[in-house]
Amino acid sequence: xxxAELIKALQTxxxxxxxxxxxxxxxxxxxxxxGGEEINRxxxxxxxxxxxxxxxxxxxxxxxxxxxxLQKKNVKRKENSENMKKMRKKKLAxxxxxxxxxxxxxxxxxxxxxxxxxxxxxxxxxxxxxxxGMQVTEEQKVQLEEEQAVAFAMQECTKQGVKITxxxxxxxxxxxxxxxxxxxxxxxxxxxxxxxxMEVSVDGKDxxxxxxxxxxGLVTGPDGKAANADGSPLEEDxxxxxxHIVMKDGSMEYVVMLHSDVRxxxxxxxxxxxxxxxxxxxxxxxxxxxxxxTWTFDWNLKGKDSMEEYQMQELLGDSGATVKKVELSPxxxxxxxxxxxxxxxxxxxxxxxESISSDFFAEPPMFMGVKMKDGTLYPWLQNGGSMGxxxxxxxxxxxxxxxxxxxxLEQVESLLFQKEDVMGTPTEENFYVVPLP
Amino acid sequence: MDNLIRRAKQGNPDAFxxxxxxxxxxxxxxxxxxxxxxxxxxxAISDTILVCWEKLWQLKEEAYFRTWMTRILINKCHDxxxxxxxxxxxEEMPEIPSGERNYENIEWEEALASLGxxxxxxxxxxYVEGFKTxxxxxxxxxxxxxxxxxxxRGRQQLAKEFA
Numbered sequence: 001x002x003x004a005e006l007i008k009a010l011q012t013x014x015x016x017x018x019x020x021x022x023x024x025x026x027x028x029x030x031x032x033x034x035g036g037e038e039i040n041r042x043x044x045x046x047x048x049x050x051x052x053x054x055x056x057x058x059x060x061x062x063x064x065x066x067x068x069x070l071q072k073k074n075v076k077r078k079e080n081s082e083n084m085k086k087m088r089k090k091k092l093a094x095x096x097x098x099x100x101x102x103x104x105x106x107x108x109x110x111x112x113x114x115x116x117x118x119x120x121x122x123x124x125x126x127x128x129x130x131x132x133g134m135q136v137t138e139e140q141k142v143q144l145e146e147e148q149a150v151a152f153a154m155q156e157c158t159k160q161g162v163k164i165t166x167x168x169x170x171x172x173x174x175x176x177x178x179x180x181x182x183x184x185x186x187x188x189x190x191x192x193x194x195x196x197x198m199e200v201s202v203d204g205k206d207x208x209x210x211x212x213x214x215x216x217g218l219v220t221g222p223d224g225k226a227a228n229a230d231g232s233p234l235e236e237d238x239x240x241x242x243x244h245i246v247m248k249d250g251s252m253e254y255v256v257m258l259h260s261d262v263r264x265x266x267x268x269x270x271x272x273x274x275x276x277x278x279x280x281x282x283x284x285x286x287x288x289x290x291x292x293x294t295w296t297f298d299w300n301l302k303g304k305d306s307m308e309e310y311q312m313q314e315l316l317g318d319s320g321a322t323v324k325k326v327e328l329s330p331x332x333x334x335x336x337x338x339x340x341x342x343x344x345x346x347x348x349x350x351x352x353x354e355s356i357s358s359d360f361f362a363e364p365p366m367f368m369g370v371k372m373k374d375g376t377l378y379p380w381l382q383n384g385g386s387m388g389x390x391x392x393x394x395x396x397x398x399x400x401x402x403x404x405x406x407x408x409l410e411q412v413e414s415l416l417f418q419k420e421d422v423m424g425t426p427t428e429e430n431f432y433v434v435p436l437p
Numbered sequence: 438m439d440n441l442i443r444r445a446k447q448g449n450p451d452a453f454x455x456x457x458x459x460x461x462x463x464x465x466x467x468x469x470x471x472x473x474x475x476x477x478x479x480x481a482i483s484d485t486i487l488v489c490w491e492k493l494w495q496l497k498e499e500a501y502f503r504t505w506m507t508r509i510l511i512n513k514c515h516d517x518x519x520x521x522x523x524x525x526x527x528e529e530m531p532e533i534p535s536g537e538r539n540y541e542n543i544e545w546e547e548a549l550a551s552l553g554x555x556x557x558x559x560x561x562x563x564y565v566e567g568f569k570t571x572x573x574x575x576x577x578x579x580x581x582x583x584x585x586x587x588x589x590r591g592r593q594q595l596a597k598e599f600a
Binding site: 020026030031032034224344363421 | 439440443444450451453454457458461462465466475476478479480482483486487490491494498499500501512542544545548549551561564565578595
């Protein structure tokens with residue numbers, strides 16, 4: 001055998017041994033089971049993985065949820081009479097804006113539920129996950145605060161020595177980022193923290209999606225890969241974790257992202273959040289609760305309709321997709337395409353070695369980011385949301401993504417749509433560049 | 438594959454399973470270049486599948502999926518080696534019981550065994566998995582120059598072996 005023959009031999013397909021197939025199958029079954037549970041049940045706890053939207057998002061589905069880094073919502077639809085009573089009380093007290101009187105009512109309601117609310121912070125501090133993770137400048141902070149796109153709930157609830165503070169939220173027409181600070185919980189080495197279950201309602205309703213995870217200090221670098229937000233070199237620990245969930249002061253931040261297709265759904269709405277049982281998760285499995293308790297919060301999201309809206313007819317190369325409408329806010333984007341449906345078949349091999357194929361609709365060139373007036377490219381802005389055809393009978397394809405950083409709308413020159421796969425730091429040539437009108 | 442990755446990132450378990458199934462040959466060969474027995478390879482692959490499902494959100498760009506997944510796999514293989522303290526035993530590939538293997542597997546494992554341990558993984562990732570030297574550097578956590586020199590030495594060794 002010469003060198004060429006050796007390499008050819010190594011490139012030959014081999015029979016995967018039974019023991020390998022069996023263990024892989026067990027892992028797949030575990031994932032399918034976890035996915036199935038998440039999709040079908042409404043009464044069980046949250047798992048630490050992304051799950052497709054119930055009743056949607058199948059292979060040829062319509063408007064799919066795109067969760068990126070976060071979790072699928074698992075909202076209980078049964079009415080919790082105690083919570084609803086509190087919500088009704090809050091509605092009675094509701095005035096436009098967020099007055100001191102209203103805050104007092106909200107804190108009282110939360111104190112009754114939590115039982116140990118201790119204080120309200122006297123100053124408004126940006127959370128690490130929003131300030132660092134969303135890469136917000138001082139100027140943007142001031143602007144977002146002035147526009148009341150940001151709310152500082154600053155409610156503390158302590159149970160069994162674990163203090164959780166509903167710190168801050170940023171809300172626009174389609175999304176709301178909410179941050180909880182968790183203190184007094186010692187995370188076991190090699191594990192990730194997780195709440196077993198979370199319930200969220202906005203204005204007493206839960207017909208929206210939410211996803212959540214603990215902030216780990218990672219952002220997307222210029223080359224599209226994970227990078228530490230603080231600029232330090234990326235390091236991997238012995239368990240394969242590259243993020244740093246526990247901050248230097250021992251606290252952690254839990255970030256919840258709410259998403260609705262209905263414009264303005266969250267703006268100036270009262271929110272009720274219950275976090276149940278704090279534990280750890282590893283390898284797609286909730287490992288149990290270290291602390292069984294419930295932390296409850298109520299406040300007003302405030303928020304701002306700060307969308308810039310653009311009508312256009314921009315054909316994206318020879319992709320067949322035409323961008324018709326774009327709404328851009330500092331933290332999200334909504335795009336409407338005209339994109340006639342094309343069915344695509346993807347081939348694969350299942351665990352029994354049998355060929356399988358699945359059909360789904362091709363996607364239009366995806367919104368990736370923006371080009372700023374100074375020439376800077378932000379090509380990796382997607383941070384979860386939804387995409388898909390508006391309904392079964394239309395060729396209008398809708399994309400609604402949260403952005404992974406706050407952008408200055410006045411400085412946006414063009415939108416970037418994916419033309420090809422990019423390895424390394426992309427240039428304009430890698431995108432369809434659509435100037436804003 | 439991009440479409441499967443995107444759908445898997447949406448949280449679609451069926452898409453994720455199909456995606457990982459399409460990578461079984463690649464994963465098996467890469468793991469086998471590090472670990473000597475199939476039980477360990479099975480553990481490394483099943484752990485990789487679960488970790489990829491859990492951490493897929495960390496992957497921003499679909500084009501990096503194979504590099505990212507292979508890096509996780511190789512780390513899992515090294516974890517297993519560390520735990521078993523078998524590193525010193527791996528200088529030579531073990532005898533392969535051939536009774537239950539088909540001819541293709543025997544030939545493949547013999548070819549694999551003929552690669553020196555030090556260069557085996559780099560050669561596998563380059564010639565079999567089709568990664569570029571920069572990608573191999575990222576997978577193995579070493580500078581691209583080291584990858585290039587290992588490839589060059591691996592080739593020299595092969596040239597000597599098969600002269």
